[in-house]
Amino acid sequence: MAQSDVLVIGAGPAGLSAATELARRGVTVTVLDREDTAGGIPRHCNHPPYGLREFQRLMRGPAYAKRLVEEALASGVTIRTRTTVVALHPGGRVEITSPQGLETLSARAVLLATGVRETSRAARLIGGEKPGGVMSTGALQGIVHLNGQRPFQRPVILGTELVAFSALLTCRHAGITPVAMIEPATRITAYSPAAMLARVLGVPILRGTAIDAIYGRTRVEGLRLNRPDGPEELATDGVIVSGGFRPDAALLRASHLEVDPGSGGPVIDVWGRLSDPSYFAAGNLLRGVETAGWCWAEGRRVALAIHAALQDRLPT
Structure with a gap:
């Protein structure tokens, strides 16, 4: 022994x-x-x-x-x-x-x-289809930094913990432009100055918003969001399920x-x-x-x- x-x-x-x-x-x-x-x-x-x-x-x-x-x-x-x-x-x-x-x-x-x-999509009870292009921050960073690949062009980042802003920086490094960060709560989870990073990079943070469903057959094509003022459709080609x-x-x-x-x-x-x-x-x-x-x-x-x-x- x-x-x-x-x-x-x-x-x-x-x-x-x-x-x-x-x-x-x-x-x-x-x-x-x-x-x-x-x-x-x-x-x-x-x-x-x-x-x-x-x-x-x-x-x-x-x-x-x-x-x-x-x-x-x-x-x-x-x-x-x-x-x-x-x-x-x-x-x-x-x-x-x-x-x-x-x-x-x-x-x-x-x-x-x-x-x-990180908590998976299934654990967060996000419905809809199961196309490619849905991944955790860890998976994204492995694909980008270890494999040198770009899995999508205009994803959505779910969550506003510190790791979500790490995902945002990873996207920027890889030439990927997120269309939005989505936060179910009314305030971001990370320290308030982190929101400045999203603002500087031109990525909106949609507070009080949940993903109801993901659309797409082989690849993500869009989301149905539950926003404070009602449902909304958002076109995107990927979802980064961050944090949790x-x-x-x-x-x-x-x-x-x-x-x-x-x-x-x-x-x-x-x-x-x-x-x-x-x-x-x-x-x-x-x-x-x-x-x-x-x-x-x-x-x-x-x-x-x-x-x-x-x-x-x-x-x-």
């Missing part, structure tokens, strides 16, 4: 910052991630602002993610990509699958930093660990420790989506708690 002092599940900003902090303190750390490349969501976000809190410079997402990975490796962290955790067991024992097959790993502490998932985040907690729910019914993430104490004291959590697994900088800072904070726990100095 392979063993490290600490296993970190998730190679995004929270997981990598925690791993780096622990390794710099002499702890043996292994990071596990199911993706081909470490770095998390910022790898797909080829726009600023990243890095101001962490590196005192303005960076694009891919460069920021690369810097996080480089710092972790330079500190002595082992990163295993293409590795999926399939089970969590009491006492810091986890089962994984990778190109090398099934393995069981053991650690004195395990940090869960698996982040969030929930913790990526399938692994957690299948385990012995206690789940918070409010957030859908783990129950934690003030130190980020779970119901099994061998486990900790940090980052967006714990809440609705926060910025990469926030997750990076929280990863460092929880790393200090883990380091104290390894020395039997963490209050119970």
Whole structure:
């Protein structure tokens, strides 16, 4: 059974910052991630602002993610990509699958930093046909930045969370012109200054508006909207279903660990420790989506708690 002092599940900003902090303190750390490349969501976000809190410079997402990975490796962290955790067991024992097959790993502490998932069209109860051109922000950014493709020309962005404005910047970078951002509430979800970005780029925000149906056979052709003053048709060739985040907690729910019914993430104490004291959590697994900088800072904070726990100095 392979063993490290600490296993970190998730190679995004929270997981990598925690791993780096622990390794710099002499702890043996292994990071596990199911993706081909470490770095998390910022790898797909080829726009600023990243890095101001962490590196005192303005960076694009891919460069920021690369810097996080480089710092972790330079500190002595082992990163295993293409590795999926399939089970969590009491006492810091986890089962994984990778190109090398099934393995069981053991650690004195395990940090869960698996982040969030965007809510799907089906979960939002959007009716109509099921043509191509409906995707999440993550899918859009993967297609644009990793594959170099342009999936549509004039899409609609559903939602006004920070990630929706990330989708807007992704569209701008790819030469895509959104026709509107749609927000069911009367106020945008992100910080108010974010609305300035849409205004500068000439993209209207339709507040108090819901998508009733999507039209199109093979590709999106239009939407039926429910607006405050009545129904309206809108021509568009794509829908970016943005935000509506929930913790990526399938692994957690299948385990012995206690789940918070409010957030859908783990129950934690003030130190980020779970119901099994061998486990900790940090980052967006714990809440609705926060910025990469926030997750990076929280990863460092929880790393200090883990380091104290390894020395039997963490209050119970």
